[in-house]
Amino acid sequence: MTRIPLIRPYISYSDVESDFKDIFESGWFTKGKFVSEFKHQIAEYTSSKYACTTTSATTALYACLRVLNIGVGDEVIVSDLSFPATANVVEEVGAVPIFADVSLDTFNMLPEELETKINSKTKAVIFVDAFGNLSGIDKIKSICRSHSIPLIEDAACAIGSSLDDIKSGNISDLTCFSFHPRKLLTCGEGGAITTNNTEYAQRIEVLLNHGAQVIDGKFDFIEAGYNFRMTEMQAAMGISQLKRLDAIVESRNTTKQEYSKLLEPLEFTPQRSDINTIHNVQSLVYRVPEGVSRDKLIHKLAEHNIETTLGTYCLSGLTYYAKKYGNINPNAQKLQNTTITLPCFEGVDVDRVIKTITKIL
Structure with a gap:
């Protein structure tokens, strides 16, 4: 009897064959035209000002916490129904994840749970779009605004979802996507961060590229950054699916x-x-x-x-x-x-x- 899998990726080799040939013949496997174009298309699709590509949603979330200067002694309120990566990144920067319970209907963070957990140590909220569902994020965003707390959206599952005709990626202060094989848009692995904040976007690009920045025409390393960069082949895969x-x-x-x-x-x-x-x-x-x-x-x-x-x-x-x-x-x-x-x-x-x-x- 034929096996029925959970999902089949919405991509075939024929979709990217010519692009892969272009990449191999150019010898340009990273930081090239496909990554640049994919970032542009993600920003355009989500109507966000900036998009930065990453190696995964996990590294995207980690970079967002770094951008917000979250560390030891800080607390981050996290939706309690998610894959462990959502909380693991909080632990990795030395902060404490505070778990907010979720709705039995939407599976998303309950606003009343968030309200009871905010205190002077709260430096960010991570709202998880459970299985791509944005329901309730508007109420969570309103609470965050009233307390001047940044909202990070763990949108690992939510590419293509929308709230009041606004796409995920243009709702929260920082939004993190995943392009894992089980996602609707897959690059094999990979992720992205979208934001409308110029300062965030500029610093994210520095962090994702070993902390490097071009100053007066020369490379300088202004932070302890990482290699969280997406490859050209991954970007080509993403471009081929985004249009549909x-x-x-x-x-x-x-x-x-x-x-x-x-x-x-x-x-x-x-x-x-x-x-x-x-x-x-x-x-x-x-x-x-x-x-x-x-x-x-x-x-x-x-x-x-x-x-x-x-x-x-x-x-x-x-x-x-x-x-x-x-x-x-x-x-x-x-x-x-x-x-x-x-x-x-x-x-x-x-x-x-x-x-x-x-x-x-």
Whole structure:
């Protein structure tokens, strides 16, 4: 029986063959015309002033914390439902991640949770667009503004999503994207930062390039920076997909509607999006019915050659953070234990997936 994966990348070799040939013949593998063009196109697509490409969303988040001069003694409030990288970068700069619980409907940070955790040590908020969903970020942004706290958007999953017709990338002070293979736009690996702040953008470019800056026509190294640069081949891959990203988002929403119609009688609960958002459905995630073991369901589906996985992690409940800080958030923990990610890509056999789930239940 043919295996059904979680996702198939929306790119083929033929899409980039001529660009790869150009790159190999030029011998210019980094800091070239494709990276420059990709940055331009990301900024244009998101309507942001600046876009900087990186090696991953993780290095993008780390660079944002460095730009904000966050370090030892500082606190950063973080959405508690995410991949560990969101909190790991806070630890890496020496600050303390403060985990804010999330909504059981949207899976995103609760505004009332944020309000109760802000204090004099709070230097930034990292809002995670859970599985690409921007719902509630407007309320979080308003709270951050009222306290003069920078808002970093972990938009690792959210390229193509929008709020009130404003694309992710042009909402927060700093936005970080991922181009991992499971994302709608993949460069194999890679990431990007968008911002409308000139000072942030200039310093980010310095940090991503070993701390180097051209002064009076000469290179000088003005900070302890990093090599967080994207390659030309990665950028070429990104360019080839960005032009059809909106069509990909529309297609994935159609697939979600098909799934939801068939899963509703089985009492699976979909992730909810606010009416003013367009959700790119980066991952198709449902809460399983009461009394159903999510882990057993994943195992049984694997026996039928259907790949599924958990939604994502309750950060405060991970061994490292639970031992260090305690205070596990109940909603995030519940979502970690009861959500399942189903296959979603162009041409996925939804009928086979649903029939298999029905049989297992």
